[in-house]
Amino acid sequence: MAAETMTKTKWVYAFGGGGADGDAAMKNLLGGKGANLAEMSSLGLPVPPGFTITTEACTHFYANERNYPAELEAQVAAGLKTVETLTGKAFGDAANPLLVSVRSGARASMPGMMDTVLNLGLNDATVEGLAKLAGDRRFAFDSYRRFIQMYSNVVLNLDHHMFEEILDEHKERLDVTVDTALSAEDWEAVVSDYKRAVEDERGAEFPQDPQAQLWGAIGAVFASWMNDRAKFYRRMHDIPESWGTAVNVQSMVFGNMGDTSATGVAFTRNPSTGENRLYGEFLINAQGEDVVAGIRTPQALTKVSREEMGEKAPSMEEALPDVFAQFKDVVSRLETHYRDMQDIEFTVEKGRLYMLQTRNGKRTAKAALKVAVDLASEGLISKEEAVMRVEPASLDQLLHPTIDPASTREVIATGLPASPGAATGKIVFTAADAEQQGGSVGAVILVREETSPEDIRGMDAARGVVTARGGMTSHAAVVARGMGRPCVSGAGEIHIDTRAGELRARGRVFRAGDVITIDGSTGEVLAGAVKMIEPELSGDFATLMGWADAVRRLKVRANAETAVDARAARQFGAEGIGLCRTEHMFFDPARIAAVREMILADDEAGRRAALAKILPMQRADFVELFGIMEGLPVTIRLLDPPLHEFLPHTAEDVEAVAEATGLDPVKLLRRAEELKEVNPMLGLRGCRLGVSFPEIYEMQVRAIIEAACEVAASGRPAPIPEIMHPLVAKGEEMKFLRELTDRTAKAVMAERGQTIDYMVGTMVELPRAAIRAADLAEHAEFFSFGTNDLTQTTFGISRDDSGRFLNAYIDKGIFEKDPFVTIDQDGVGDLIRLAAERGRAARPGVKLGICGEHGGDPASIAFCESVGLDYVSCSAYRVPIARLAAAQAAVGEREKDR
Template sequence: MVQWVYNFGAGAADGRAEMKNLLGGKGANLAEMASIGLPVPPGFTLTTEVCTRFYEDKCTYPTELKGQVAKALARVEERSGQKFGDATNPLLLSVRSGARASMPGMMDTVLNLGLNDWTVAALAKRSGDRRFAYDSYRRFVQMYSDVVLGIELSHFEKLLERAKQRRGVKQDHELVAEDLEKLVMDYKARVHVEIGMDFPEDPHEQLWGAVGAVFNSWMNQRAKTYRQLHDIPESWGTAVNVQAMVFGNMGSDCATGVAFTRNPSNGANDFYGEFLVNAQGEDVVAGIRTPQELTIKARKSHGSDLPSLEEVMPNIFRELCTMRQQLETHYKDMQDIEFTIQQNKLYMLQTRTGKRTAHAALQIAVDMANEGLISKSQALMRLKPELIDQLLHPTLDPKAKKQVIAKGLPASPGAAAGKVVFSADEAVRRAKDGEKVLLVRIETSPDDIHGLHAAEGVLTTRGGMTSHAAVVARGMGRPCVAGAGAVQVDYAAARLSVGSVTVQEGQILTIDGVTGEVILGEVPTVPPQLSGAFGIIMAWADEYRTLQVRANAETPNDARQAKEFGAQGIGLVRTEHMFFDGGWPRPPACR
């Protein structure tokens, strides 16, 4: 019988890291982390082969799948000491996608699954916090209605705003338990209005609805766009990971965060990331609240008044640092991790190879080779040609006059200037017409992927260094300034303002992803200066290479620049008649 479901948790797993083609990157790494003793909440993975069969068989599942899922769910209940759907000690689940290639935010997730009018009462009693229970329920109904039932989020956002107006508050976390309980009722009423059916109360119905929605999200438009941009075959499919929930929003001794084991912007060997006390994971990524830094060093560097994790939870921070070292030693590469702290206990929810800028890729490869984690040849093979290409782009002229109107977080380095646009669709439209554009959003979402690709760079008014905009921009090599809170965006009027300065759509702004500056107009640039890690990598390449011609050139300017970068030979790629029929001087012999 085919094994469609693989278990993990409690220090054991059916799978391992090398099985990412079958278990997806997330499932394979959850299994690996569990196997090496990291605190991973128990769960199970439905393989990518289920996804393939799902589409081949007109969105139906293999006949053995239901029974295998039931056995795996019983194993999670045993390991967690909770029971799915129980009215006294309920097990709640997360359902997440996990393709073999990282596709951050492109597919769907459902959290807090298993809540209904009975289990929410049990959660309130068990946690001793009715507000927490109903906030979790509110989040679940909203997320499930969007992801599974296909109801526009705007309906729920309007109801949420109305609830805050009634209470006279501005932030979600200022609502009290009674507000949230009524909000759940309002959400459910809206569901009935929109689809003519009640919100599903049966936890098992919820589970299969969420699993189907995640498989279906493999073929949503943003996932298709991302696959096209990154050459990911449609035939690979996605796995689905079902995992026991842990809560970062159960009180002041709880938190959630995203971190990189090294700085993904410049490659420095610094623990790099953000967290929020009393929050769930999507709060950090979406930028709804201002995130806090992991370390004292980072907090001081970014001028934040909010305490770091190192200060708020020093014991947890030390434990996280130990896991950081363990993961890098095990995987021998920089890792992007997600973690949750529930009542002073640390849980690891994900690890994957972290996306990084070209400068960071060079620095990390050199440092890891010098540290003995990898060999010089491994360091060279990690550097793809397109990463080196990113290093050859100009930077802002430090001597140029500039009118800085705002400052945010330097989330992805490089300089970008372009006409301001406020939607992904407008970015694509103008880029197709040959215009350089700068995408400005309050916060980006996975649905903006096509606009991020079309734009020269991205500016957001919310979010931090690990926000969606920052992570995707780094992966694409786009400059990004995030969390520029002084910038006020008015989508309806198609303009932004900073104090007395107003910028209309179509006017030019420049962003500096190194300093975080937002600058009025276009700032002159200077050619790149390649030194440091680049020079070391080139020296190592000399030790292994056998070919001495290292550059192609079509014009004399190309040839001069190639020589400046150290080329020992120039390959002329134009044909003979292109050189001489048009009157070009016959070039000297290439050496």
């Protein structure tokens, strides 16, 4: 029975000729490209026929030592036969050859990350047949040399530069600079040299058997799912390795068959701004890779766009008016059908339009907001759907500075505004240098002739990208927009000498390490650093966030202890402070002397004397925070880190502190040694300080309640302090700390003659605390899950040291994601679920939230919604991300219940 079931597995799905085996809903099985090719075929659009090998075949390929399913060969042969019937051509036939493209197609778009082979099926015999059918020998041999170069690079793993050098040698000999200047005889000579180079490199002829070519390309596409750039892209965009890719085999149509042929890429709306206007580029007499690779300068689609860009070459609207009219109707139909902005690839062969791909287009955060709001306003989607259309993490693009319009702009070059935003950094000319010098180390701008998929790591590490060549849909532009990096492409006046490490533009020379600024919204490259301004969070942003707030259930707070962070949090829509780390206030230079005096005291009296000096400072801090938050809840975590962190440790530092404070240097050094611990993060910290030295926590509680009384007495909205005790593990600890807190608060209110509402709770950051949550809930009114430490203590991994091995764990599939970025739902998540259940059982009204870094991570927020937590807390600049993610999580949970 099992064998019978296996023989029925369908690995190949056909499309074309007005019908298809699949549809758009089958994206998981057919990949995005295959599913949409099937959908367009069923809609009756002009799609070259072909077939899709499923993502399940890719999964089988990797699960079985890179072997194909037994039935695949026969199903591919049947699929190929169907294509032959629909096209009237025969694969491998010398007189009437069918040529195909072999492309990847994962369920999530991964532009440029995996491999493609065009013109497959050409050999020494079929190229002659193609030449006769086309009536153009030059076209045939140009196509053959393209195929040899692409197949040799993708399938045979030969360096593509080898072929470019051969072509350059021919151009130099002929004294020409452009490919179009080569004749049919020239291309025949190039093909001959290409084949000779392949044989020299691999010790075997270039493959002539079309069937061997086909299976070589299929294997290469499956293999490219696991290449370095694809793995890096998946990790960056949270795409699971287990998804696999489909393979699409499609009959070739040719955009390089003369002046009535063309190829292009279009978006139904502007992917940078969201403007509702056709946007894209095309090339006369070219193949698709010419556009996306940025090898030739593309032309505008519309006359208006051409005039705006100041281009002289005719637009598609002017050069091919009849085809353009048909194309406009098709793209309008596609956007209406898919109810979203579409990214479309097309080819025109001798005046006939063919659609090669459509997919929901990648877009900047600004464009995503506008498109979502506009589509809802146009009635194509609901407000709830609009909320689901914007990637929460992409909002980060809108929350950072842009160039101040009043700044002086020293423009050194102008290119295309390929990806909006601005960035300042030092020039680097290679992706490797960007990786080494960029990211957390420093700010760099990657400057290249053009980027390729291999540059993805460098683009990720850079603050922005500049290319001398390429258009608005080149690799640099598409990938930079997806990353949220500003990009200027096609800055043709820039001349780059990578070996010399120099950039020349407008008579000036800039070297590696010189600072430039780029404005991806205008396409300008500027000398030096330029002043930036904060963004305005209005318009489409405010509209969509309003819709999100109406949908979400989870409250969103911010982690903040300074006035600057608290004000930013309010600006971004925070509904309170979920974590105020009081130790950050202790480190202030104006009060560190009193803190050190407190630590060095020999007895309680000495400590209380020092704490009395700190009290008014802490009280003033809380008064300011309460005032800014205007009656919203403020969760204040009492002192948490080990005391030794406040003390100097080197002899020089000790002398400096002793001189500044009048403290005995010998005593200071001895006390630092006494407090030194083997593992301080699991030592005398958190609530253990409050138990060991209750006067410290008494001072902090007093400062909090006094500040609350002061704010309430001033007539401002009464604050809601939530006093949080960190690192609690036992119910007895919580009982002791609750009594300390209540005793101190009552004393202050009695002295002031005021009554202040406050809450007492704990940070759950130890596995025992989660397991024994019922014990804690007897005395705690709220739990705030400190997921940073809870992850550390659950895994036994130091977050500060994990960078040395976590990438290896992710690469090997042991971790799917970094557990310090996204909550480990199976382990840490189970502890949170358990704590929530047991806490609610003991205290039904217990308030539950998280305040670790996971509070700003969309996947973690979705988990919090599923568990039924009350709020998440994150850094101020991630508050809008959390608000949108919380709304999407709420919608997702409702859909599960339907």
